[in-house]
Amino acid sequence: MEVQTLKYPAIRNYVAGQLTAATQAPTLEVYSPLSGELISTVPLSTAADLDAAVQAAKAAFPAWAAVPIKEKVQIFYRYKTLLEHHMHTLAGLVREENGKTYDEARAEVEKAIELTEFACSMPQLIQGEILEVSKGVECRIERKPLGVVASIAPFNFPNMVPHWTIPNALVLGNCLVLKPSEQVPLSAIKIAELLKEAGLPNGVLNIVNGDREIVEAICDHPDIQAVSFVGSTKIAKVVYRRATANLKRCVALGGAKNHLLVLPDAQPEMTASNVAASMSGCAGQRCMAGSTMVAVGGVDHIISKLVEEAKKIVPGQNLGSVISREAKARIEQHITDAEAAGATILLDGRNTQVPGHEAGYYVGPTVIDHVTPDMAIAKEEVFGPVLAILRAKTLDEGIALENASNYGNAAAVFTQSGSHARYVMEHASAGMIGVNIGVPVPREPFSFGGWNESKFGACDITGKSSIEFWTQLKKTTTKWNPESRTNWMS
Known part of the structure; x- marks a missing residue:
């Protein structure tokens, strides 16, 4: 042998x-x-x-x-x-x-x-x-x-x-x-x-x-x-x-279920690139990943740019693998379940293979729109390069979606309005807040830690x-x- x-x-x-x-x-x-x-x-x-x-x-x-x-x-x-x-x-x-x-x-x-x-x-x-x-x-x-x-x-x-x-x-x-x-x-x-x-x-x-x-x-x-x-x-x-x-x-x-609130006045290019990087960096396997985007009002133009940015993220090149075969299967099942529940798949990362590394554990960047708060993908930590988009008519409604989560690690808002940014900073139930930053990790000597669960x-x-x-x-x-x-x- x-x-x-x-x-x-x-x-x-x-x-x-x-x-x-x-x-x-x-x-x-x-x-x-x-x-x-x-x-x-x-x-x-x-x-x-x-x-x-x-x-x-x-x-x-x-x-x-x-x-x-x-x-x-x-x-x-x-x-x-x-x-x-x-x-x-x-x-x-x-x-x-x-x-x-x-x-x-x-x-x-x-x-x-x-x-x-x-x-x-x-x-x-x-x-x-x-x-x-x-x-x-x-x-x-x-x-x-x-x-x-x-x-x-x-x-x-x-x-x-x-x-x-x-x-x-x-x-x-x-x-x-x-x-x-x-x-x-x-x-x-x-x-x-x-x-x-x-x-x-x-x-x-x-x-x-x-x-x-x-x-x-x-x-x-x-x-x-x-x-x-x-x-x-x-x-x-x-x-x-x-x-x-x-x-x-x-x-x-x-764990975490971090919400990125995107307002209509957000700078489109910066927001799209930041959100795409937040959801896909480290293959989404980080507690600071922006796994949920809250689209407040009319932001379809930003969502379109977001999908364009996500398409630039290529498994095996600028996107790594997930940790195991079991993790890949679990993440892809989340996507399938969301689709079955009525969500719209704007970009599908299932069944991804990297040439020369066909046995590797890769999931491509995935963007899912029209997710509702009752769906599992809106509530559970996916821990993969997957972004769920929830819709909100007002900023208060968007903050309510964030605060309804059991988690409280991080939240972010994308806006050019100082008053709107301050409002989110004061009302979001999370230990780390970002303003136009998708991964608001404090630098030393500021400490790292979330709230709630x-x-x-x-x-x-x-x-x-x-x-x-x-x-x-x-x-x-x-x-x-x-x-x-x-x-x-x-």
Whole structure:
């Protein structure tokens, strides 16, 4: 029997600075969405494997926490340089395991560099406070790390999302266990290797691969103090409830159904290109995708231009693949169901094949008009390059459609009217708002996080807000002058 040679070595866990085989764990095959080719295998680790990683992190924590933060960030300055130096390799891994275009994969790594830069600014952001509250009596506040923390990452951004948590959590003194998606395990190992090369001590970052069993074990492990999660709303709810039931901090980011409100006075060319890019970028597999356009009033001229722009998006060229064969089938079923329910298909991306990559998982750009709020495609997250167009007569009616969604990640308005833009900013029920921007992702130091069923827990996952999540306050009151007058404060 011929043994197939894998393009990449079989994935192993990363514990205490070493690649480590999982104990008695079955393996899962890893396929490239670009070609359908088997490229590696990943272990489905057990709770015992997680415990080994946690113990390594626990052992590393006292020494790491004692390192002054000005010294910690020197490691991340060196790491930033390594990210830049290995840009092509890192982008190639993202493209191989996720299916993005090269430009999208490179942009993802560039965002990881920006996140690392922000972590390097932490010494200027977490300065303590001190005040003489009475004669000879001082109160001091300092931020201290939590201990061992965990991060559960999704498939859609195998390089960027781990950087939402790794730099900040580690610079603030924690030791972290990362659980990457079992569908995209390649990038995480390369990240760990580069951090070790930058000088990160063994045990400060550990990686455990697996599926549901590891997620549950992270939520249950008594030595893990905090958990971050990014994924679907259904699983985010489960993780948040289970982690907090075990008295852990948790921030869990879920799905989205982002609405782009297009008004008649919107600039046609800019709006059409922005909406097309928002719905199709990263093959629509991002929680910031503009999956629903709300056409307010007479905007048929913009819809026509939108379809023209969408036709320029070509699978295998400037449109990547979706993550799996199952995802392709699910997305195409959404399109079929919408058509059966009475919607009009303006551009159909079903049954797409890319020459030379016929086994790849591609869905072409799809634009569906006259979608009604009761249709599944108007309510559920499709996670593909599909745009559903709902019609509204007035701006208030359009905002009502947006606010009726259970999600609240992002919303945007396209208009040349400042008053209309301000009205949407004030009334849309979403955590991130765009004005003439289809993907309103905040740049550092502004934090990322939605509302409603798009996020569970306090604090955001990035930016200044993340400092609150990854640290705890220590308050100290001191008195050195026994001759000072005593009052109720001393």
